[in-house]
Amino acid sequence: MSNKKVIAVLGATGAQGGGLVRAIMADKSGEFTARALTRDVNSDKAKALKNLGAEVVAYNVDDYESLKSAFQGAYGVFAVTFFWEHFSAEKEIEEAKMIAKAAKEANVKHVIWSTLEDTRKWIPLSDKRMPTLQTKYKVPHFDGKGEAEKYFTDQNLPITFLLTSGYWENMIYFGWGPTRDNDGKLKLNLPLGERKLPGIAVEDIGKSAYAIFKRGNEFIGKKIGIAGGHLTGKQMAESLSKALGEEVIYNAVPFDVYRSFDFPGADDVGNMFQFKHDFEEYYCGARDLKFSKSLNPELKSFDEWLKANASKIPIK
């Protein structure tokens, strides 16, 4: 029987949680081991985590009893919520509330909550620069997380709030990559104006979370932000041009145009880009690159990420 400290990882078969499980299990002599939480212990992704030596345990964030038993005996909890499964800020807040309650009942010693800002602190609902969505949010997939922070602090949990950045993997899986225009040229169509966008290789979120668990008390009660790079659209296009071996031209899409794009959540994502644009100084400042590198020395830059991933970006 191992006497390692158990970290229960929500969304373990997903991008953030998966990175953390891999980081923990790669450190064979480390003091921690991972309990990978999934709705389906028999999926290929769950089996791959089991093959790394992680304990794989079934739960569903909507089933409080399953959450509580999943946290039993754990030292730590890495919490993510699942906005893009349902697109509802209200539901995401409920998920976070249940996670906080279960973590308290299980008496865990360190919780990391992967969160984002409540943008309404910067852009009140009365601010007409962007539409209000879902009745009372500006950026629902940010605001719900930010609002839910209170459930962790109210419970007096030993908590670290981890402000993440947009994954560069969105270029592979979420349509953020360059597309071929009618003129035959590759265009990077993003609503960034001329401002900088913090981004990160998603595997580095897990590695950073692992570093936070290892440093323990130092980060309990703190809010910290991470990014692998702060890049303008033009800078990203230059890096993409080098990596793809073909010129990519940055095209600054207006926020309203982006909000009207035909994919689910385009209004939410359009508002998000506008928030990051309008509050660039705050937003980049909260995700300091030097700090991120000191926390996780393996942190990848955009160019390094492209070296391994440019060929996976689907060019349409």
Ligand SMILES: NC(=O)c1ccc[n+]([C@@H]2O[C@H](COP(=O)([O-])OP(=O)(O)OC[C@H]3O[C@@H](n4cnc5c(N)ncnc54)[C@H](OP(=O)(O)O)[C@@H]3O)[C@@H](O)[C@H]2O)c1
């Ligand atoms: N995309 C970005 O750039 C970005 C940046 C910052 C933050 N985020 C936030 O990251 C969060 C998602 O994390 P991710 O990207 O790591 O997830 P992901 O890769 O999309 O994976 C989703 C995971 O959610 C699990 N899941 C879905 N519904 C569940 C439920 N009812 N109960 C338990 N597990 C459930 C699935 O696991 P099983 O099928 O194995 O159960 C799956 O592995 C979102 O809240 C998003 O807003 C995203």
